[in-house]
Amino acid sequence: MYEIGLLQVAGAALVLLFFVLLNILLSSSMNTELIVENTDDYAITIPKVFFEVSNNYQQSVMKWQDQYSRGVCLFAGHRYKSSADDPSVFSSTVFPSNSKQQPSVGNGYLATVIYSNTVYVNGLYNGKGTSSHRARVPSTAAITASLQESPVSASHFYILDVAKGVFVHQITTGDVKVSHTTYAHQVLNRLLVNQIIISRTSNKSDEVTVKLDTNSLPNSTDINFKENPLKDNIRSMQGGIIVPEHDSTQVVTAYVYWTDVPSCITLPKDVSARQYNFITSISKTSGDEAYYFYTEGLKMTANNELYQNHVAAWETKWRNGHIDIDNVYLSRIIYSTMYYILSSLPPLNTTGRLDFPFYGLAPGGLANGGGNQDYMGHVFWDQETWMYPPILLFHPNLAKSMLSSRTRHIDAARNIAKCNGYNGTMYPWEMAYSGYDVCPDRTVGKFEQHVNGDIAYALQQYVRMTEDVQFLLEENGFDLAKGLAEFWYSRVYNISMTKYGVMGVMPPDEYHENVNNSVYTNMVAKISLLLPKQLAQMLNTSVPECWSDVGNQMYIPYDSSLKYHPEYDGYQLGTVVKQADAILLQFPLMYDMPDDVQVNDLLLYETYKGKPVTNPDGPAMTWAMFTINWLKLKNFTKAYDVFNKTFANIQEPFMTWTENPDGTGAVNFQTGMGGFLQTITFGFGGIRIKSCLEFDFVLPPKSTTFNITGLNYLSSSLNFVARETSLSITLTEDNYRSIIPSLQLIVSKTETYDLKLGKTVKIARVPARICKKQNV
Numbered sequence: 001m002y003e004i005g006l007l008q009v010a011g012a013a014l015v016l017l018f019f020v021l022l023n024i025l026l027s028s029s030m031n032t033e034l035i036v037e038n039t040d041d042y043a044i045t046i047p048k049v050f051f052e053v054s055n056n057y058q059q060s061v062m063k064w065q066d067q068y069s070r071g072v073c074l075f076a077g078h079r080y081k082s083s084a085d086d087p088s089v090f091s092s093t094v095f096p097s098n099s100k101q102q103p104s105v106g107n108g109y110l111a112t113v114i115y116s117n118t119v120y121v122n123g124l125y126n127g128k129g130t131s132s133h134r135a136r137v138p139s140t141a142a143i144t145a146s147l148q149e150s151p152v153s154a155s156h157f158y159i160l161d162v163a164k165g166v167f168v169h170q171i172t173t174g175d176v177k178v179s180h181t182t183y184a185h186q187v188l189n190r191l192l193v194n195q196i197i198i199s200r201t202s203n204k205s206d207e208v209t210v211k212l213d214t215n216s217l218p219n220s221t222d223i224n225f226k227e228n229p230l231k232d233n234i235r236s237m238q239g240g241i242i243v244p245e246h247d248s249t250q251v252v253t254a255y256v257y258w259t260d261v262p263s264c265i266t267l268p269k270d271v272s273a274r275q276y277n278f279i280t281s282i283s284k285t286s287g288d289e290a291y292y293f294y295t296e297g298l299k300m301t302a303n304n305e306l307y308q309n310h311v312a313a314w315e316t317k318w319r320n321g322h323i324d325i326d327n328v329y330l331s332r333i334i335y336s337t338m339y340y341i342l343s344s345l346p347p348l349n350t351t352g353r354l355d356f357p358f359y360g361l362a363p364g365g366l367a368n369g370g371g372n373q374d375y376m377g378h379v380f381w382d383q384e385t386w387m388y389p390p391i392l393l394f395h396p397n398l399a400k401s402m403l404s405s406r407t408r409h410i411d412a413a414r415n416i417a418k419c420n421g422y423n424g425t426m427y428p429w430e431m432a433y434s435g436y437d438v439c440p441d442r443t444v445g446k447f448e449q450h451v452n453g454d455i456a457y458a459l460q461q462y463v464r465m466t467e468d469v470q471f472l473l474e475e476n477g478f479d480l481a482k483g484l485a486e487f488w489y490s491r492v493y494n495i496s497m498t499k500y501g502v503m504g505v506m507p508p509d510e511y512h513e514n515v516n517n518s519v520y521t522n523m524v525a526k527i528s529l530l531l532p533k534q535l536a537q538m539l540n541t542s543v544p545e546c547w548s549d550v551g552n553q554m555y556i557p558y559d560s561s562l563k564y565h566p567e568y569d570g571y572q573l574g575t576v577v578k579q580a581d582a583i584l585l586q587f588p589l590m591y592d593m594p595d596d597v598q599v600n601d602l603l604l605y606e607t608y609k610g611k612p613v614t615n616p617d618g619p620a621m622t623w624a625m626f627t628i629n630w631l632k633l634k635n636f637t638k639a640y641d642v643f644n645k646t647f648a649n650i651q652e653p654f655m656t657w658t659e660n661p662d663g664t665g666a667v668n669f670q671t672g673m674g675g676f677l678q679t680i681t682f683g684f685g686g687i688r689i690k691s692c693l694e695f696d697f698v699l700p701p702k703s704t705t706f707n708i709t710g711l712n713y714l715s716s717s718l719n720f721v722a723r724e725t726s727l728s729i730t731l732t733e734d735n736y737r738s739i740i741p742s743l744q745l746i747v748s749k750t751e752t753y754d755l756k757l758g759k760t761v762k763i764a765r766v767p768a769r770i771c772k773k774q775n776v
């Protein structure tokens, strides 16, 4: 697997060079056109097996290789031996025609699959109730560039650079280079930008014409768009969605401003280079807002600020959190999965006009989910249980945005509980815009209720990582915890005097509906019932004791003769299950059990009497949890064996994920990506978020260093460098209240260290934990 990966990387070798722009002048004829002298961005080293490149060009590549320098090197702290080792650049000489392999750009407000005719906007859905799906905004940003007179020797490269958050199409001949960059702006988050630079690479000075084709229809079956008359080169349209999701929701209107795209652009004779910017601005708040962002973007095209500001924001994001392993194949998966999830979440800085309400992360990300595809962009437990944990480790603010997609709908959840005869808040299995149930499968929608415990668990982990009292008190976090406990309190039934269970649910294993006492569901109900009291202690207040009393008495099904956890009442050994279920008790839920019981659960739910129990063709995230749990047991043979199953879901060249290993199911399957990132952090990193932050680093296969940079614990930032025999920990930011030093590294009772800002502590690579320094 790894060897194949490496060959693929080598085959697509390329180098990214420093972007140098000199003497940029604003052209008077067209606002969005810049004249550039001397540009270079991506230069390409092409293996000889493909085709020859001119001497001149090779020399320029060599020259630039000397000065090789780029974002990923800056934040990874070292240079890669060659460009093929750079894990943040994905490239191909052809753009895949299979939509499952096509990459996307996004910023949490909007997103698009490259060259597709559609843009999706966070929270913009069309369709009543269970037919609610992402509303299609016809893309005004899907531009394909080609040379009008294209010599046979013209070469094409398609590059996804996740360090910079851009997609680049590069056309090169001996004389000309066209660099077409598409990005969803990381600061001005209502914008999609196409930047095209035409530059000369030889002394030939002929006119060069680049054809621009657009891939858009003026209409949408989801939104009644009306286009306005063209004004100053700017086109605009607006329209309301056709059918609102729920009686309680209004018709949402989308407003679009975009630069008119001509059918061709020309580099005049004797001009050495020219840059063009085509901007699309979308707002679902107002036309004024769309226009404001459009003009802000336009202003920033001068001095190339628009592009640089975008790249700087991505680089800051990566600098604040990244993982490096000297196994290139794994590193490529880490960077790409992190990129796809981050590009469906809001940017880090959303102050003032940049802010927007976040409606949640769907299994296919923001770039997918139209029609009846990719779960229609609905939000499931996938958000809290799969994508959220690795994001929480690095970006607590983004984790909070995900939780806010739930607090935003507390009223809807209260109504849902009431309609079903329960108290508190009951979140639906699938939600979209209104917070009301939009699950098209009525059986699943009715029975799969564990999402209400998954949300509580995510909140508990958030509070342990951040102690964010403000979120609890001022942003409905505490209300969320109380509402969920109240729901489960009204939902449980009395098995005996001291035993409570939950009847009639569908567990994560969706092959079984309407079962009693799903072990996973009971466990998350227990967590939900215990959470408010834990929070109340922190907040110096109190909550009804009955919640925690029942929580302490939740029935967790256990077979004491076979020493394993039956998935539900009456589960028969060998019954095939869809995906990881009972084994989730170990991780993520951290339920304490003896090692032999852990082993039994892992073995009995993998195969029974030689036959698979967990469907080997099931969804991508399952094997991540098996891997994490085997790693905890230090059984590396089993861990690597199951870890290996993850890779089948990844589609080259841009490392998109399909839901199932045979290429079927939802794309671009972020649930599987989240599972993979958890394997790295919670599996190989051994991280556990308890009353302290625990970890137990293991080097991933074929690696000698494993670094986690920018882990954010209690407002402090930590770097970890794990090697064969050592673990180094550096505190790079210390903001925990005003107690300094605030954190302590505890290896054993007798080996403890105060973590001091900027100082590295080096210990043996053994389990350890970082705790708040008490009583200082």
Ligand SMILES: *[C@@H]1O[C@H](CO)[C@@H](O)[C@H](O)[C@H]1NC(C)=O
Binding pocket: 056, 202, 203
């Ligand atoms: C291009 O022009 C420069 C300066 O006039 C000259 O030094 C160089 O040799 C020329 N290159 C080619 C490939 O003709």
Ligand SMILES: *[C@@H]1O[C@H](CO)[C@@H](O)[C@H](O)[C@H]1NC(C)=O
Binding pocket: 217, 218, 219, 220, 221
């Ligand atoms: C959209 O416009 C195209 C071209 O004008 C037309 O063929 C198509 O039927 C229209 N579709 C809808 C849904 O109006």
Ligand SMILES: *[C@@H]1O[C@H](CO)[C@@H](O)[C@H](O)[C@H]1NC(C)=O
Binding pocket: 076, 077, 078, 324, 325, 326, 327, 705, 706, 707, 721
């Ligand atoms: C991890 O960090 C160390 C120390 O900065 C560095 O020497 C090593 O190359 C890094 N490993 C990777 C894979 O980036």
Ligand SMILES: *[C@@H]1O[C@H](CO)[C@@H](O)[C@H](O)[C@H]1NC(C)=O
Binding pocket: 349, 350, 351, 352
């Ligand atoms: C966030 O963006 C605003 C507006 O662009 C800017 O004024 C502010 O300095 C930024 N804050 C940070 C922390 O970068």
Ligand SMILES: *[C@@H]1O[C@H](CO)[C@@H](O)[C@H](O)[C@H]1NC(C)=O
Binding pocket: 421, 422, 423, 489, 490, 491
């Ligand atoms: C809901 O709460 C009310 C008032 O506390 C209580 O009377 C009722 O029994 C509760 N309903 C359920 C289903 O627990």
Ligand SMILES: *[C@@H]1O[C@H](CO)[C@@H](O)[C@H](O)[C@H]1NC(C)=O
Binding pocket: 494, 496, 497
């Ligand atoms: C559960 O049942 C026992 C009796 O079997 C009773 O004493 C207890 O109050 C019940 N608890 C609730 C919450 O109904």
Ligand SMILES: *[C@@H]1O[C@H](CO)[C@@H](O)[C@H](O)[C@H]1NC(C)=O
Binding pocket: 503, 504, 514, 515, 516, 569, 570
């Ligand atoms: C769940 O429990 C109820 C009440 O005891 C019972 O009627 C029902 O058959 C049980 N369901 C299953 C699947 O065992």
Ligand SMILES: *[C@@H]1O[C@H](CO)[C@@H](O)[C@H](O)[C@H]1NC(C)=O
Binding pocket: 469, 538, 539, 540
């Ligand atoms: C709770 O009480 C402690 C001790 O009096 C105090 O330090 C802390 O700030 C209080 N917390 C809140 C959220 O009020």
Ligand SMILES: *[C@@H]1O[C@H](CO)[C@@H](O)[C@H](O)[C@H]1NC(C)=O
Binding pocket: 599, 603, 634, 635, 636, 637, 638
């Ligand atoms: C790992 O687990 C398998 C299956 O239980 C077992 O056969 C093997 O001996 C274990 N290996 C180690 C090193 O514990």
Ligand SMILES: *[C@@H]1O[C@H](CO)[C@@H](O)[C@H](O)[C@H]1NC(C)=O
Binding pocket: 001, 640, 641, 644, 701
């Ligand atoms: C992963 O599986 C492939 C076969 O599918 C095998 O060739 C490879 O050695 C395995 N890798 C590991 C690390 O187990």
